[in-house]
Amino acid sequence: MDFDFTPQEQKFADEVERWLVENHDPVVMDPTRENFTQLADTPERRAFMKKLAAKGWLGMSWPKEYGGQEIPGVYEYILNEALARHAAPQIGKGVGIIGKTLIRHGSEKLKREFLPKVLAADVEFAVGYSEPNAGSDAANMQLKADKVPGGWNLNGQKMWTTSAHFADWYWVGARTDPDKPKHDGISLFLIPMNHAGLEVQSLPTVGKDTTNQVFFKDVFVPDDYLVGKRGQGFQMISEALDLERFTMFTLSPIAERTKVLVGWARTAQRDDKPVREDRDVRRVLANIVTDTAVAKALSTRFVCAAKAGSGKPPTVESSQYKLFTTTLSQRVCDEALDLMSVAGTIREGQDEAPLRGRFEGAYRATMNETVGGGGSEIQKNIIARRHLGLPKNF
Amino acid sequence: MDLQLDDEQRLIQDMTRGLLKEHCPRSVVRKAEDDAKGYPAGLWKQMAEAGLTGLLIPESYGGGAQSVLEAALVYEELGRALAPTPHFVSSVLSAGILLAAGSDAQKNEWLPRIARGDAIITVAWLEPDRGYGPEGVKLAAKAEGASFVLSGTKRHVNYAGAADRLIVLARTAAGIDLLLVDPSTPGLKLTHYLSASGEPHYRIDFTGARVPQSARIGAAGSGWETFSRVLTNDGLIPLAAYAIGGAAACLEDTVEYAKVRKQFDKPLGAFQALSHYMADASTRIDGGRVLVHEAAWNRAHGRSVARFAPMAKLFATNTYQDVTRTCAQIWGGVAFTIEYDTQLFFRRAKELQLSWWDVPYLEELVAADVLDR
Numbered sequence: 020m021d022f023d024f025t026p027q028e029q030k031f032a033d034e035v036e037r038w039l040v041e042n043h044d045p046v047v048m049d050p051t052r053e054n055f056t057q058l059a060d061t062p063e064r065r066a067f068m069k070k071l072a073a074k075g076w077l078g079m080s081w082p083k084e085y086g087g088q089e090i091p092g093v094y095e096y097i098l099n100e101a102l103a104r105h106a107a108p109q110i111g112k113g114v115g116i117i118g119k120t121l122i123r124h125g126s127e128k129l130k131r132e133f134l135p136k137v138l139a140a141d142v143e144f145a146v147g148y149s150e151p152n153a154g155s156d157a158a159n160m161q162l163k164a165d166k167v168p169g170g171w172n173l174n175g176q177k178m179w180t181t182s183a184h185f186a187d188w189y190w191v192g193a194r195t196d197p198d199k200p201k202h203d204g205i206s207l208f209l210i211p212m213n214h215a216g217l218e219v220q221s222l223p224t225v226g227k228d229t230t231n232q233v234f235f236k237d238v239f240v241p242d243d244y245l246v247g248k249r250g251q252g253f254q255m256i257s258e259a260l261d262l263e264r265f266t267m268f269t270l271s272p273i274a275e276r277t278k279v280l281v282g283w284a285r286t287a288q289r290d291d292k293p294v295r296e297d298r299d300v301r302r303v304l305a306n307i308v309t310d311t312a313v314a315k316a317l318s319t320r321f322v323c324a325a326k327a328g329s330g331k332p333p334t335v336e337s338s339q340y341k342l343f344t345t346t347l348s349q350r351v352c353d354e355a356l357d358l359m360s361v362a363g364t365i366r367e368g369q370d371e372a373p374l375r376g377r378f379e380g381a382y383r384a385t386m387n388e389t390v391g392g393g394g395s396e397i398q399k400n401i402i403a404r405r406h407l408g409l410p411k412n413f
Numbered sequence: 414m415d416l417q418l419d420d421e422q423r424l425i426q427d428m429t430r431g432l433l434k435e436h437c438p439r440s441v442v443r444k445a446e447d448d449a450k451g452y453p454a455g456l457w458k459q460m461a462e463a464g465l466t467g468l469l470i471p472e473s474y475g476g477g478a479q480s481v482l483e484a485a486l487v488y489e490e491l492g493r494a495l496a497p498t499p500h501f502v503s504s505v506l507s508a509g510i511l512l513a514a515g516s517d518a519q520k521n522e523w524l525p526r527i528a529r530g531d532a533i534i535t536v537a538w539l540e541p542d543r544g545y546g547p548e549g550v551k552l553a554a555k556a557e558g559a560s561f562v563l564s565g566t567k568r569h570v571n572y573a574g575a576a577d578r579l580i581v582l583a584r585t586a587a588g589i590d591l592l593l594v595d596p597s598t599p600g601l602k603l604t605h606y607l608s609a610s611g612e613p614h615y616r617i618d619f620t621g622a623r624v625p626q627s628a629r630i631g632a633a634g635s636g637w638e639t640f641s642r643v644l645t646n647d648g649l650i651p652l653a654a655y656a657i658g659g660a661a662a663c664l665e666d667t668v669e670y671a672k673v674r675k676q677f678d679k680p681l682g683a684f685q686a687l688s689h690y691m692a693d694a695s696t697r698i699d700g701g702r703v704l705v706h707e708a709a710w711n712r713a714h715g716r717s718v719a720r721f722a723p724m725a726k727l728f729a730t731n732t733y734q735d736v737t738r739t740c741a742q743i744w745g746g747v748a749f750t751i752e753y754d755t756q757l758f759f760r761r762a763k764e765l766q767l768s769w770w771d772v773p774y775l776e777e778l779v780a781a782d783v784l785d786r
Contacts, residue, residue, distance in 0.1 A: 020422070020482065022707050091415075113730045282781055301780035302773065308783050309724040316703035317696070323416045339696040400685070402692035407668045409682035410689065 022319065024097070031094055035101040037078075042070065043105070046057055047277045048277075051227075051367065051377060053384035054272040057108035058228045068140035071110070078114045078138045080265075085122055086138045092265040093326055103269035113137040113144050115266055116259040117190050120207070124247030124255055129209065129303065130340065133188075145186035145212060147177040148235060150255060154178075155397050156204045158253050162235060171195070171245065173216075173238040179391075183219045183231040183388035186212045197244075205252035209244045226384040259297040261332030264325050268392065271346045276381060277311045280304070280355045283374055294358070302355050305365035311351075314344045316318045322402050335406040338398040345388040346395065351381040416703065418486070425479070426486045430740045439754055445497035446611030449574045452497045461530025466504050469510070469647065479648055480713035487656035487703055488546075492658025497612065499533050499572035505651055507534035507580055508641040508780035510591060513553035514631030517592060523578070532577040537567040537594075537617055538640070545774045547637045549588055552619060554592060559593060561585065563619040564629055565602070569768070573603055580630065581619075584643055587634030610764040618725035642731055645778075646712060648769060649722040653705045653729035656765055660698050662737040663758040664691065667740040681743060690739045697732045705729055714770035723770070723778040730766040737762040 024032060027123055046063045049056060056064070071077055078093050081087020081151070086154055087089040093112060102109045118137045153160040162175035173193055183189070189210040196204035215240035221229045247255055260267075286293040294300050317340040325332035353379040356363035367376030389395045402408040418426065431602055436456045445452055460466055470476025475482075478777050484505065491500065504768065511520055511534075520617055526532035543549035552565030565581060573579065579594045596603060600622035608614040631639050671682035681687050708721035737759040741748035748755040 020418060020706060020710055022710050024414065158479075166733055192606045194495035213528050243758045244526045285784055301784065304783060305727070305776035305779035308720075312721070312724050313697075313700040313704050313728055314583060316707055317700040318429045319414055319707070320416065320699065320703050326414070327417075336699075339699055342692070343696050366515065388567060396685070398687040402695060403682070403688035406695055407682075407688075407691055409668065409671060410680055412683045412688045 021259055028093060028097060032097050032101065038074065039101060039105045039107060041227075042067075044268045045364070047108065048106045050272075050275065051375075051380055052106065053226070053227070053276075053381050054103060054269065055228055056109050059108070059180055066204055067108060072138060072140040074324075077110060077140060078118060078134075081114070081118065081138075081166075082136075085134050091326065093322060094267040096322055099266045100269050100271045104271035104275060106272070106275075110266060111144075111268065112146055113140075113142060114261040117144050117145065120246065120255050120259045123258075124251070126243060128243055129246065133209070142188060143186045145182040145184060145189050146302060147183075147191040149179045149227070150177055151173070153371050155394055158205070160192050160194060160205060162191070162193040162208065163197075164195045164208070164240075167239070167306045168194070170239055170241040171338070173210075173235045173240060175235050177233045177235070179222075180219075180233050181228065181230045184210065184221060184229065186213060186283055187402075189214075189217070190246075192256060195252075196250050199250060202253045203250050205256075206249050207246040207252040207255055208240050209246060210238060210240055214238055224388060227380070238243045250340050262333060264321060264333055267337065268344065270314055270344060273344060273351065274311055274313065276348070276351050277307055279374065279377060280351060280358075281308070283355075284358065287373065293344070300358055303358060306350055307347075307354060310343075310347050314340070314347050317343050323328050335402055338393075338401040338404075340394050341393065342398040342402070345385075348385050348388050349382075352378050352385055356382055416706065416712055421485060422486055424589040426490065426647055427481050428463060429487050429490040429568075430465055430493075430753065432465075433490055433496055434528065435459075437494045437496045439495070439757070440756060442495045447456065449605045449613055451572055451613030451674040455494065456559050457498060457530055460500065460604065462499065466500065466530035467528025469505060470524055470528045473529040474520065474584055475583050476508075476524070478711070481650050482706070482709040482713045484647075484651045485709040488651040488654035489658035489661070489702070489705075492655035492660075493592055493661065493662040495761060496663075498577060499535065501648070501655075502535040502571050503533045505526055506536055506601060506643065506648050509647045510536075510580055510630060510639060513643050514591070514635065514639040516630075519630060523593075523656060526577075530674060531786040534578045534580060534593075535572050535576045536587060537570045537573070537579045537581040539567065539569040541566055541568050541616075547641075550582045550584055550589050550637070552581065552583045553600060554581075554590060554624075555583045556586060556626065557623075557675055560623045561590075561626055561628070563592075563594070563622040563624065566621050567617040567619070568601075568614075570617055572613055574605060574613055576745065579617070582636055582640060589640075590633060591630040591636040591639060592622050592624055593628045593630055594622070596625060597631075608764060610761040612764070644769065645722050649726040650705060650712060650718070652707045652769055653701075653708070653722075653725040656726075656729040656733035657698060657702045657705055657775060658763070659758050659762060659765075660694070660733040662703075663740045663755065663762075664694050664735050666754065668693065669742050687743050690743065693758075694732075694736045694739050697728075698736065701725075701729045701732045720782040723737065723782075727772065727775040727779065730762070731772065733758075733762040734766045 055171035078087045078091045079090050083087050083089050099109045135381045137277045141312040150160050164173050189212050191208045192205050193208040194204050216236045220232050223229050236363045284295050321336035324336040359373045362373050367380035417429055434458045440455055464477045468479050472478045510716030554561040580592050581592045600620050602615045627719050630664045670716050672680055674681050705725045708718050708725040712718045741755050747753045
């Protein structure tokens with residue numbers, strides 16, 4: 020048993036930490052974006068990602084023949100947690116979901132076209148799985164892909180495509196085989212985001228970022244932009260989630276938020292008395308700090324399970340971690356506003372507000388954490404069936 | 414980062430589990446409830462022969478010289494089995510106090526006997542209508558010649574009926590002192606009363622009981638510091654592990670039941686309302702276990718556990734209480750009967766949550782470390 024990094028891992032963590040301090044950029048590293056810095060469509064962010072690429076920190080776990088270093092995924096975890104701790108953009112879906120799927124299943128053409136661009140941070144992706152009738156029931160996607168000579172003709176709609184308004188390429192699941200069982204009729208496509216048949220409609224959110232719905236009208240995709248085998252789309256989507264457990268949902272933003280709240284409580288005054296002397300404040304913070312330590316423990320648990328390399332993806336460990344941590348993330352915001360009382364209601368960004376409204380903003384920004392990426396109830400179903408061996412319950 | 418146990422740790426875990434399976438079935442647990450002595454001689458003898466009674470005691474006193482990490486593994490098993498033993502008060506707490514502050518004579522006399530399971534020492538700490546902090550210790554020890562004369566009342570003294578010695582927290586001119594007292598001393602009366610868990614609890618009335626000043630453990634006035642340090646560093650983590658073990662066993666029983674018990678023609682586990690309770694419970698248990706191991710690992714590596722240990726006991730015992738309540742809901746009406754085992758866990762969970770520092774006290778320990786340092 021060992022709760023420390025190995026000396027090599029620690030050396031890397033120290034190097035990343037030093038680099039992030041030296042390359043601090045307040046425009047790119049904005050903690051008030053609450054774990055979504057990578058969604059900022061700014062030239063500064065793109066330049067920062069180029070610097071990460073130049074360090075060789077994109078695609079570290081990829082095979083050497085595709086420009087990676089073949090080092091264990093735990094290094095990507097260390098990097099991503101450090102990026103998140105500094106509120107910097109995290110290594111994203113390009114090196115993760117898309118790169119790793121292309122490496123395992125993509126044609127030589129697609130590998131040659133996309134993998135070097137991913138490593139150089141020259142391409143931005145949007146991912147399109149969800150639809151109006153495919154939310155938690157992700158395999159129910161109905162976006163239609165009809166076979167036409169030389170390719171496919173796509174019609175329908177996607178929901179919640181967060182990066183659609185600035186991405187270069189769209190990674191999309193569509194139904195190519197409607198007569199097959201629903202998990203076996205889906206294929207994956209790569210589509211240029213500037214395709215004339217795509218219409219991106221912004222859906223502003225209660226957080227800082229916009230998401231989008233995307234409408235497909237006769238979007239032609241050539242045969243060689245179908246990824247992997249026809250009908251294997253849903254299996255590749257599931258596999259990519261398992262491959263990406265190391266970088267999926269970082270703990271650092273929540274741990275940092277707990278620290279910010281503790282820092283506030285150490286110095287704030289109410290009625291000329293230190294807030295920290297209030298018994299309720301002390302109880303609330305003791306429990307938040309304790310639960311943050313449990314979230315860390317659950318993260319250690321899934322990182323170790325992923326490291327073990329038993330071949331079994333740490334699906335259960337990851338679900339337990341996501342369930343507990345996202346619930347805690349929201350609770351930290353909720354309790355913070357309670358402790359600040361009515362002053363907590365002053366809208367973010369104004370000097371008038373405690374911590375310039377950091378927790379007012381975070382209260383809104385974290386609203387979706389227990390929903391996105393598999394809602395809490397989906398995580399509980401996974402734990403009940405795969406961990407406890409309980410029967411299917413839906 | 415690596416959560417795997419090494420071979421020796423796995424051996425200790427397997428050995429303890431095997432021993433308890435054979436010598437501590439639920440029938441043994443039930444028989445020990447409300448008994449004035451409170452533990453089966455057979456089980457204790459087996460634990461002694463397996464080296465568990467001396468687990469944390471150095472080899473020079475005949476012990477196994479293991480760390481709190483190994484103790485946490487053993488305690489998770491004890492918690493799973495609901496094992497009724499004076500191990501915590503004697504082999505963890507009293508041995509820890511003697512090791513931390515005892516004279517050579519005191520250590521030589523008692524540690525080998527504790528290690529062998531031949532002697533049991535318990536701690537007389539709490540008093541009626543008084544709290545968990547140092548201000549709660551009021552029992553007076555007045556110096557008279559070469560003696561202390563003790564007057565006052567102690568309560569919640571576990572396993573006192575079987576104890577060869579008591580470590581009494583007493584108020585002297587110097588502050589709080591720890592006194593090693595023979596329970597057969599004149600002027601000392603033990604009264605057994607029943608507790609929620611069925612563990613033996615005693616009230617002890619001291620009316621002019623006379624003990625030699627040489628019975629003091631450590632320097633004058635150092636008693637609270639010694640006691641609270643040993644409880645924090647070496648006591649809270651095994652208790653937290655015990656809670657995780659109890660919660661895990663209670664949930665496992667419940668999950669198995671939910672697979673076979675049918676209502677509306679479906680197993681209970683096929684209802685999301687119930688399976689989600691169990692998924693939540695398993696998440697808290699699995700996370701709590703790693704937190705306990707992390708606390709124990711830090712202690713074993715000589716790092717401070719001033720925050721970790723209270724966090725571990727706070728979270729683990731809250732989880733134990735919460736999980737047993739949830740399990741009772743899934744079992745339904747039968748959980749309310751004496752015949753079914755859920756109530757065994759349910760009662761012990763609450764008692765453990767309130768014992769050896771309760772929720773507000775532990776929260777304050779964490780808060781002080783977070784906010785005041």
